[in-house]
Amino acid sequence: MIIQRYLLTTIKNSLKPGKVNVLIGARRTGKTFLLKQLMQELAIPHLWLNGEDINTQKVLAERSAANYRRLTSGVELLVIDEAQVLPEIGKVLKLMVDEIPTLKIIASGSSAFDLNAQIGEPLVGRAYWHELFPIAQTELKHHENLFQTIENLEERLIYGSYPELFQLETIVEKERYVNSLINSFLLKDILSFEGIRNAGKVRDLLQLIAFQLGKEVSYDELGRQLSMSKNTVEKYLDLLEKTFILKKVRGFSRNLRKEISKNSRWYFWDNGVRNALITDFKPLSLRQDVGELWENYLITERLKRLSYGEENKEYYFWRTYDQQEIDWIEVRNGEIEAYEFKWQKNTSKIPEAFAKGYPEAKFQVISKANYLDFIE
The missing domain is CATH 3.40.50.300 (P-loop containing nucleotide triphosphate hydrolases)
Known part of the structure; x- marks a missing residue:
């Protein structure tokens, strides 16, 4: 194909x-x-x-x-x-x-x-x-029908969407290919930079980010775990973003008292790369991280859509110190759109603090029932 x-x-x-x-x-x-x-x-x-x-x-x-x-x-x-x-x-x-x-x-x-x-x-x-980017769902809609898209969703959450995967038939071949991506290609650019000599440290950092998918990360804590300085951690993460492995998302704030705005969350441009780093290709029915995989997939697919469609929007996550949070915020021309991601559809409501602070904002839950409208 x-x-x-x-x-x-x-x-x-x-x-x-x-x-x-x-x-x-x-x-x-x-x-x-x-x-x-x-x-x-x-x-x-x-x-x-x-x-x-x-x-x-x-x-x-x-x-x-x-x-x-x-x-x-x-x-x-x-x-x-x-x-x-x-x-x-x-x-x-x-x-x-x-x-x-x-x-x-x-x-x-x-x-x-x-x-x-x-x-x-x-x-x-x-x-x-x-x-x-890796293949976007918006590019696949002309090559598969709705039933095929639904059927293939689990594989995309597990193995990702790099082009060559679409030519492979077995899960063994797909797992082998995604593992080779990391070892042979994706780290090649960052290791070519002056001062980046330790492939093991870079991989260890990526693994730590993979296990904290969708959560704010502390550069100080990462540095302690890796025995490197906070500045070196930031440098490595910056290069990993510039070589298209990771994507940084900042916290949203309009100076409400309890909002967290200084921390960032990091996502992988491809789910398969993330799963390869933690050596976990189990089916969704056996996993504890389905919510994290779903969030990572929706965010990167949304970013592909925004980039290809040249939709100039600012994007963030939102959280308060008392643990009220929203997965995804988009802002354009002063208009705020808020999205909560749920693998299984439920009756999630907009957090009270956000509703009071931003009464004009739109809010929507994205689940398997309506996700294609969000990413295509």
């Missing part, structure tokens, strides 16, 4: 001379495959370069307009895959944009940290940024 990725049309519509389209996302989310699909659909003269190839690095190292004109002669579109590997790629792309104004450019990479640092400033106002 070839799944039509949402960004295919978005990037196609964004290709313009004098602009760089930057495609970022975790390894194995299908960036290269998406770009090859795009090349087939466009059917225009193009040049494909791989930043990890030594010959590409040598050719681009001669930073002159004449060199780049020769390189792209007869080419309408230039694609540079794994662009984060190339030294000063932002300055290279700026020179190309300045000196070859008819050229369309796509650069892709698996590290937002590297690409933001290198491309952000040189290409201010000249770059469109696109983030590719």
